[in-house]
Amino acid sequence: MIQRLNSGRRILTYPAVHPCEAIAPETLLISLIALTHSICSYKSKCIASNKRNALEAIRQIGVIRVFLEEIQAGLPGLPDSTVLSFSELHLAFQKVQYLLEDCTRDDARLWMLMNSERVANQFRVLIRTMATALDVLPLDGIHVAVEVKEQVELVMRQARRVRFQVDPEDKRVVEAVKKVLIGFEKRIDPDRSELERVLDHVGIRRWSRCEMEVRFLESEIGFENLREVGLLSSLKGLLCYCRCVMFGSVDGLPGPRPEPSNRSEVVSCLNLEDFRCPISLEIMTDPVTIRTGHSYDRSSIMKWFRAGKPICPKTGEKMKSMEVVPNLALKRLIQQYCNENGIPFGDSGRRNRDIGRSTVAGSSAAEGAMKMVAEFLCASVGTGSNKAAYEIRLLSKTSIFNRSCLVEAGVVPHLLKLLASADSEAQENAVAGLLNLSKHSKGKAVIVENGGVDLVVDVLKEGLKVEACQHAAGTLFYLASIEEYRILIGENPRAIPALRELIKNGSDRGKKNALVAIFGLLTHPANHTRVLAAGVVPLLFEILTSLDSEVLVTDSLAILATLAEKPEGAVAISRCKALDSIVGILNSSTSRAAKEFCVSLLLALCANGGHNVVALLVKSPSLMACLYSQLSEGTSRASKRASSLIKVLHEFHETRSSGPVTRVLPQERFVHVR
Ligand SMILES: *[C@@H]1O[C@H](CO)[C@@H](O)[C@H](O)[C@H]1NC(C)=O
Ligand SMILES: *[C@@H]1O[C@H](CO)[C@@H](O)[C@H](O)[C@H]1NC(C)=O
Ligand SMILES: *[C@@H]1O[C@H](CO)[C@@H](O)[C@H](O)[C@H]1NC(C)=O
Ligand SMILES: *[C@@H]1O[C@H](CO)[C@@H](O)[C@H](O)[C@H]1NC(C)=O
Ligand SMILES: *[C@@H]1O[C@H](CO)[C@@H](O)[C@H](O)[C@H]1NC(C)=O
Ligand SMILES: *[C@@H]1O[C@H](CO)[C@@H](O)[C@H](O)[C@H]1NC(C)=O
Numbered sequence: 001m002i003q004r005l006n007s008g009r010r011i012l013t014y015p016a017v018h019p020c021e022a023i024a025p026e027t028l029l030i031s032l033i034a035l036t037h038s039i040c041s042y043k044s045k046c047i048a049s050n051k052r053n054a055l056e057a058i059r060q061i062g063v064i065r066v067f068l069e070e071i072q073a074g075l076p077g078l079p080d081s082t083v084l085s086f087s088e089l090h091l092a093f094q095k096v097q098y099l100l101e102d103c104t105r106d107d108a109r110l111w112m113l114m115n116s117e118r119v120a121n122q123f124r125v126l127i128r129t130m131a132t133a134l135d136v137l138p139l140d141g142i143h144v145a146v147e148v149k150e151q152v153e154l155v156m157r158q159a160r161r162v163r164f165q166v167d168p169e170d171k172r173v174v175e176a177v178k179k180v181l182i183g184f185e186k187r188i189d190p191d192r193s194e195l196e197r198v199l200d201h202v203g204i205r206r207w208s209r210c211e212m213e214v215r216f217l218e219s220e221i222g223f224e225n226l227r228e229v230g231l232l233s234s235l236k237g238l239l240c241y242c243r244c245v246m247f248g249s250v251d252g253l254p255g256p257r258p259e260p261s262n263r264s265e266v267v268s269c270l271n272l273e274d275f276r277c278p279i280s281l282e283i284m285t286d287p288v289t290i291r292t293g294h295s296y297d298r299s300s301i302m303k304w305f306r307a308g309k310p311i312c313p314k315t316g317e318k319m320k321s322m323e324v325v326p327n328l329a330l331k332r333l334i335q336q337y338c339n340e341n342g343i344p345f346g347d348s349g350r351r352n353r354d355i356g357r358s359t360v361a362g363s364s365a366a367e368g369a370m371k372m373v374a375e376f377l378c379a380s381v382g383t384g385s386n387k388a389a390y391e392i393r394l395l396s397k398t399s400i401f402n403r404s405c406l407v408e409a410g411v412v413p414h415l416l417k418l419l420a421s422a423d424s425e426a427q428e429n430a431v432a433g434l435l436n437l438s439k440h441s442k443g444k445a446v447i448v449e450n451g452g453v454d455l456v457v458d459v460l461k462e463g464l465k466v467e468a469c470q471h472a473a474g475t476l477f478y479l480a481s482i483e484e485y486r487i488l489i490g491e492n493p494r495a496i497p498a499l500r501e502l503i504k505n506g507s508d509r510g511k512k513n514a515l516v517a518i519f520g521l522l523t524h525p526a527n528h529t530r531v532l533a534a535g536v537v538p539l540l541f542e543i544l545t546s547l548d549s550e551v552l553v554t555d556s557l558a559i560l561a562t563l564a565e566k567p568e569g570a571v572a573i574s575r576c577k578a579l580d581s582i583v584g585i586l587n588s589s590t591s592r593a594a595k596e597f598c599v600s601l602l603l604a605l606c607a608n609g610g611h612n613v614v615a616l617l618v619k620s621p622s623l624m625a626c627l628y629s630q631l632s633e634g635t636s637r638a639s640k641r642a643s644s645l646i647k648v649l650h651e652f653h654e655t656r657s658s659g660p661v662t663r664v665l666p667q668e669r670f671v672h673v674r
Contacts, residue, residue, distance in 0.1 A: 004034050005026060007095045009098065009650060010119065010223065011097075011102050011105070011108055011111065011112075011220070012102055012115060012119075012122075013098070014095040014098045014099065016091050016094035016095050016098070017086060017099075018090075018091060019031070019086075019087045019090050019091075019093070020149050021083075023083065023087075025078040025080060025083050025086060026078060027077070028082075028083060028087065028090065028609060029068060029078070029085045029086065030070060030072070031074055031090065032068055032086060032089060032090055032093065033065065033069060033072065033088065034098065035093040035094065036061050036062070036064060036065035036068065036093065037065070038097060039058060039061050039097050039100060040058055040061065040065065041056070041063050041091060042058060042097075042100040042101075042103075043055065043058050044497070045103060045104040046106070046203060046576050046596070047101070047104055047145060047203065048103075048109040048112065048113065048201070048202045048203050049109070049112050049113040049116045049167065049170045049201075049367075049375050050103055050112070050116050050117070050119045050120055050123070050166070050167060050170065050341060051118050051167065052121070052167055053119070053123045053164045053165075053167070054099075054100060056123075056162055056164070057096060057100075057123050057126070057127055058100070060127060060130075060155050060158065060162075060271075061093070061096065061130075062465065063151055063152065063154075063155045064089075064134070064152065064155060066132070066151070066428065067144065067147065067148050067149075067151065067152045068145040070145060071143075071144055071281060073585045073636065074142070074144055075143045075144040077260070078141075078142065079138060079141040079142075080443055081141065082138060082141070082142070083135050084136060085134065085135075085137040085138075086133075086137075086420070086440045088129070088132070088133035088136075088541055089130060089133040089134065092126050092129045092130045092132055092133060093130070094121075095126050096126050096127075096130075098122065098125075099122055099126065100158055102116065102119075103119065104363070104455075105279050105470035106209075106212065107206065107212040107213055107215065107216040108216050109202040109203060109213060109237065110177075110202055110204070110213055110217075110235055110238075110239065111213075111217065111232075112214065113170060113173060113174060113177075113201070113202055114174060114177065114231065115234065116167070116170045116171070116174060117166050119300040120164050120165060120166045121164070122636065123164045123519065124162075124163070124164035127159045127162065127164070127494055128159060129235075129470050130159060130330035131155075131156045131159035131160055132153075134152060134156050135156065135434075137195050140393075141564050144588065144615065147439050163481065165273045169303075170201075173197070173198055173201045173202075173338075176194055176198055177198055177238065178234075179194075180195065180198070180238060181235075181238060181365040181427050182235045182365070183368075184234070184237060184238070184241075184364075184365040184366075184368035184369040184372070185364045185365045185368050186368070187368050187371065187372060190241075190374065192246070193640035195242060196246070199242060199246065204239075204242070205242060205245065205475060206251050207247035207249065207250050207251050207252050208250075208252055208263050210239055210242055210243040210246075210247060211243055213239050214236055214239045214243060214541050215242055215619050217232050217233075217235055217236040217239065218236060218398075218482075219234050219607070221233060221236065221362065229362050230362060230363040231361075231363070232362065233362020233363045233365075233366040234362070234363045234366050235365075236362070236366060237361070237363075237365055237366035237368070237369030237370055237373075238365075239360075239371060240369065240370070240395070240495070241369045241372065241373050243375060243391070244377060244388075245323060245372050245373070245376055245389045248387070249387060250387060250390060254368050255340075255519050266355070268460045270399065273351055275302050275333070275334045275337060276661055277295075277296050277297035278294070278296060278313060278314050279296055279297070279298045279300035279301065279313055280288075280297055280299075282297065282458075283334060283338070284296070284297040284330070284331075284334060284618055285297060285332065286298040286326070286335075287326070287327040287330045287334070288301060288324035288325060288326050288327060289324065289326075289327045289482075289483070290312060290319065290321065290323075290324050290325075291312075291319055291320065291440075292312040292314070292315050292317050292544060293441060293445075293482045293483075293484070294312055294313075294314045294315065294441055294446075295327050295330055295481070296313070298324065300327075301313075301324060301512060302324075305322050305394045305670070310322060314439070314441065315442075323485070327481070327521050327523075328523055329480070329481065329519060329522070329523040330517070332357070332558060333516070333519075334519075335593070335635075336554065336558065336593045338626070343525065359423055360401055361401050365576050367401075370401070370405045370410070371394075371403075371404055373391075373395070373406075374395075374402075374405040374406050374408070374409035374411070375409050377391055377392050377395075377409070377411060378406075378410050378411045378414065379416045379494075381411055381415065381418070382414045382568060384417075384418065384421070384426070384587075386423060386425055386426040386429060386667055387408060388512070389415065389426055390429045391417055391430070392406060392411055392433040393429045393430075393433040393545045394438070396433045396435075397436055398434035401440065401445060403436065403437055403440040404440055404442065406433075406437060406443075407437055407442050407443045407446060407551075408442075411433070411437075411450075412434070412437060412447055412450065413446070413450045415430040415431075415433050415434050416430075416447065416450050416451070416452050418435070418453070418577050419431060419434075419455045419456070419458065419459050420429035420458075422464075423444070424464035425483075427459065427463065427464050427465070427468050427470070428463075428464070428465050428467050428468045431456070431459050431463070431466075431468050431471040431472050432467075432468075432471045433535075434447060434456065434471070434475050435474045435475045435478070438475045438478035439478055444479055444481075444485065447475075447479065448479065448485055448488065448546040451478075453476075453485065453488050453489055453492060453495075454492060456472045456475050456476060456479075457472070457476070457492050457495045457498060458468070458492050459471075459472040460472035460473055460476065460495070460498045460502065460514040461494055461498040461501070466506065466510060468505060469502055469506065469510060470502070470506065470507070470509050470510040470513050471513075471515045473499060473502055473506075473517045474496065474513040474516075474517070474523075476489055476499070476517040476520075477516045477517040477519075477520050478521070480517060480520030480521050481520060483524065484518070486523060486524040486527070487522055487524060487568045488519065489521060490524060490526065490527040490530060496518070496521065496527070496531055496534045496536075497529050497534050498537075499517055499518050499534075500514075500534045500535065500536050500539065502514035503515060503518075503536065503539050504539055508549055508551075508552065511543070511552055512551065512555065515552065515556060515559060517553060518536065518553060518559055519558055519559050519562065521557065522559065522562045522563065523570075525566070528566055528568070528569055529564060529568065531559075531563065532563065532568060532569060534560070535610055536574060537560070537563065537572050537573055537576060540556040540559060540560055541556075541576050541578045543555050544554045544556055544557070544578070544582070544585060545581050549574075550589065550590070550591050550594065553585065553589070553591075553594055554591055554594040554597065555580075557585070557594055557597035557598060557601060557666055558593075558597050560573060560597070560601050561597045561600040561601040561604060564600075564604035564605050564609070565610060565612075567607065567609075570604060570605050570608035570609035570610075570613075571609065573601075573605060573609070574605065574609045574610075574612065574613060579602075579605075579613070579616050579620070580620070582601060582602060583598075583602075583617075583620050583622065583623050583626070585598055586598035586599065586602075586623070586624050586626045586630075587626050591637070592634065593603060595629075595630060595634060595638060596634060596637060596638035596641075599630055599634070599641045599642050601640075602617065602645055603641050603644055603645045603648070606645065606648050614649065614652045615647060615652070617649060618649050618653065623649075624646070624649070627645055627646050627649075628641040628642075628646070630642035631643060631646075639660040
């Protein structure tokens with residue numbers, strides 16, 4: 001009966017359930033006693049704040065436990081009139097138990113401390129509720145020793161008297177914390193010994209403990225609890241400052257960081273935030289890049305320009321030209337992401353609170369703390385500190401705002417220097433940090449300005465750990481979203497061959513990153529030749545025919561479909577004699593995106609690969625059926641392309657039966673079909 005409905009309970013909420021009305025008093029009594037045992041067991045746990053109140057509540061409930069056990073041991077047959085009182089008691093005990101659970105949580109100590117007044121009040125309310133419940137217990141109808149009855153009456157009197165005040169020491173530490181937060185707002189470094197006292201009071205004495213608290217606050221911020229986001233963010237800033245500044249070494253991670261949501265596997269090295277238009281904050285449907293290199297949704301930026309603002313919304317830079325260039329690589333990725341995640345493309349999706357996307361800190365204290373942390377880390381990574389590189393890596397994951405603080409503080413050149421480190425950990429942390437900083441537009445620029453392209457390619461080729469190579473590929477992918485940098489990467493003779501190596505010999509994650517990086521580079525037409533020359537195409541077919549994950553298959557198809565849009569690509573693909581495997585995937589894949597790429601690829605091959613391709617395709621027994629099913633089941637683009645392809649195949653039949661074979665298709669006729 002005391003099954004816990006606890007999974008997913010928010011802190012400081014008490015979802016107690018009322019026992020059912022028809023319950024027998026004896027059953028209820030058993031359950032009550034079990035609850036009191038459970039409550040008393042909290043006595044031995046660490047209670048960081050409100051300790052006195054918690055122990056007092058436990059003590060009183062312990063007395064009631066003795067009383068309840070006496071009743072149980074007494075004569076059988078409890079009057080039904082006890083049910084009312086027992087039920088109320090039960091409800092109160094459940095809540096006390098929840099409260100104690102929160103008081104003893106080992107990742108929410110600072111938060112519980114800051115809420116100590118609320119918690120003390122809650123104890124008072126619950127203990128008085130308990131006394132009221134006992135008041136209505138018909139003591140006369142119950143057989144227990146007189147002394148026990150007297151003891152319970154004593155507890156009831158005490159319950160009404162005990163004030164459950166906030167512990168003075170808790171109060172003092174809360175004030176100290178508030179002072180530090182105000183200091184952060186003014187960018188004043190907190191007094192270390194004061195911080196030490198605060199941490200000591202709540203028992204945060206190691207890096208990993210501190211990180212647990214940070215994670216807890218992060219998950220709370222994730223809830224739509226707008227009233228408290230400011231304080232939560234400030235405290236998180238404080239703890240992050242402590243984590244970076246007060247603890248000299250990382251003593252192991254407290255378990256895997258919980259995934260905030262069921263993020264896509266598909267574009268797993270990407271983040272939904274990168275798909276949102278910085279103006280509308282919606283997922284972009286038609287991303288375009290403006291002169292400053294930033295991408296926006298076409299409709300948003302056009303509206304912005306029409307409103308007479310000739311400046312880049314993100315950088316504030318004045319624009320000489322309002323020319324926009326479609327960012328096709330990004331668009332494809334977004335489409336793929338949406339397809340795989342069942343988000344209708346072009347539909348904004350739901351707006352949920354996604355901290356990662358925020359471009360501002362949650363509060364001005366958090367902002368100050370973050371800037372000071374960034375400066376501290378910059379100085380310390382400048383001395384080659386691996387711990388600082390690790391902290392930067394962690395921070396670079398969190399949000400646009402935090403990335404921008406790190407970039408502004410100047411960490412990028414130091415991280416680039418660390419890439420040459422002989423310490424494999426330091427190298428990996430540095431390149432992982434760079435990966436996430438390369439999502440930031442200024443971050444990209446600083447990386448490139450400091451010769452980062454070559455340094456990252458070096459890691460890609462010769463990283464000390466496979467993870468480092470993977471992160472390097474991911475970094476190139478982000479850099480490749482800017483035309484100029486795409487060119488730079490393409491010009492490095494080792495870049496594309498090294499990506500090919502990773503596709504050949506990497507882990508799934510490595511392959512994935514290399515594939516998307518190549519996909520990004522292909523947006524620059526001149527680089528098609530280099531990708532072909534590096535011998536990437538046969539590797540892609542290896543992925544298609546091996547039992548590799550569907551994600552990799554889809555990415556490979558995306559690259560093939562892009563390459564096939566040019567004659568030399570189509571020729572190279574045709575040479576692999578792999579039309580059957582493409583048709584096979586179209587027939588059996590469960591991924592809508594993969595099917596769409598198959599149709600695009602086949603259509604482009606027909607247009608650019610010449611007559612042979614069409615002649616081979618018409619012989620395929622299952623192709624027509626697959627294409628017809630795409631007409632109704634495919635994405636709208638897949639269905640349009642399937643229809644074009646059906647037409648091509650029909651035309652081929654007609655020309656063959658009515659005279660000499662001529663070239664049916666003008667080259668590139670279908671290349672830009674949308
Ligand atoms: C995430 O997705 C996986 C597989 O699709 C599923 O097994 C898992 O339960 C999901 N997790 C959450 C938290 O939704
Ligand atoms: C990072 O940024 C987010 C939102 O901008 C903020 O809530 C958080 O406190 C920042 N700091 C850390 C250490 O993550
Ligand atoms: C980059 O940040 C994302 C979240 O924004 C995270 O999931 C990913 O692990 C980070 N990458 C690296 C290499 O640390
Ligand atoms: C392939 O990877 C393995 C380890 O993952 C490594 O030992 C081997 O040298 C690599 N081969 C090539 C050709 O890079
Ligand atoms: C990639 O594109 C750039 C820009 O045109 C070019 O300079 C570079 O040589 C290309 N790589 C090749 C030829 O594959
Ligand atoms: C198409 O798929 C079905 C089942 O998914 C299978 O039975 C059939 O053999 C496949 N046809 C070809 C040509 O691969």
